[in-house]
Amino acid sequence: MPTKLTVTRTEELTPSLRRVWFRSDDLSAFAESTDTDRYVKLIFPQPGTVVPDDFDVKAARTTWAAEDLPVVRTYTALFPDVAAGTLAIDFVVHGDEGVAGPWAARVQPGESVLANGPGGGYTPDVDADWHLLAGDESAVPAISAALAALPEDAVGECVVLVDSPAHEPRLEAPQGVTVSFHHRDGSDAPLAAAVRALEWRDGRVQAFVHGEGEDVMKGVRPYLLAERGLPRADVSVSGYWRRGRTEEGFRQWKSQLATADG
Structure with a gap:
């Protein structure tokens, strides 16, 4: 089941990099996540469609019309705090180009997005020279x-x-x-x-x-x-x-x- 992330605030890191802070009632999926490249797949509904909180991507591919399927974008999840229910995601923005970037540029506190994950596969090895x-x-x-x-x-x-x-x-x-x-x-x-x-x-x-x-x-x-x-x-x-x-x-x-x- 996806994790529902609700925007709490945003900040501009550079002219092309915008950080969005989120809160969730349940970040338990991140409890064992230690990879520094941990990522989530954000689910963006098509205009005029609604994605339920229990949305299943695989099931939807067989039951939804192709044009109604939401857009999925992959982003690194930063600073997950399971106890506080908070994390951040940095978005590269280039004006109106893309899906997630324009969303991050205009999003306001209180808006939500669903996320699947986290995944990951890299952690710095302290034994490396x-x-x-x-x-x-x-x-x-x-x-x-x-x-x-x-x-x-x-x-x-x-x-x-x-x-x-x-x-x-x-x-x-x-x-x-x-x-x-x-x-x-x-x-x-x-x-x-x-x-x-x-x-x-x-x-x-x-x-x-x-x-x-x-x-x-x-x-x-x-x-x-x-x-x-x-x-x-x-x-x-x-x-x-x-x-x-x-x-x-x-x-x-x-x-x-x-x-x-x-």
Whole structure:
């Protein structure tokens, strides 16, 4: 059964990143959630339709008309407090583009949205010699959660790609982790270029790299796995979105990519 999240307040982190705070009467689904990339799937009704609180996505696909099915979008869930029933979600906003971004830009306290989850699969390994965290705005929430979970003596590199200096979020990291911001320059794989430019440290590295699909999966992923020879278990790498595609089209692209990879 989905978790009902009710908006309590919003705040602008950067011109393109908006944080929405929620409260719920029941966040028990998060009680055992420790992954720093924990995510939920938000359910947005089509105009003129109502999604019941006990909405079942799988069942609806067989009983609802295709045009009435709600839109589902995936977002990182931050600071879940089961006792207080609160959490936050950061949304990338680009004007009227997309579904969730415009919703987050206009939403008011008291409005609600249903969420399935959480899921997740990455937690910083305290036994790693150093950490590599890299991504664009879409990965900033998970990166910030990972930085907060690192021990005080952790060392590593954090690379964040944004549009301009005005879009650089505030990130707090252990003293031994270098945070660098890079700005889009029109190239095809700016994040991959930034990661390749890093001075490689000695020892075992654990990597978390997420962002635009083409840049991450065809730029950073082969660099880490093939060229640097990192064990697959030490690398969390995936696209969160793809330029020019909706999330539905992006899921199809990821499925095709996975098939091609064997």
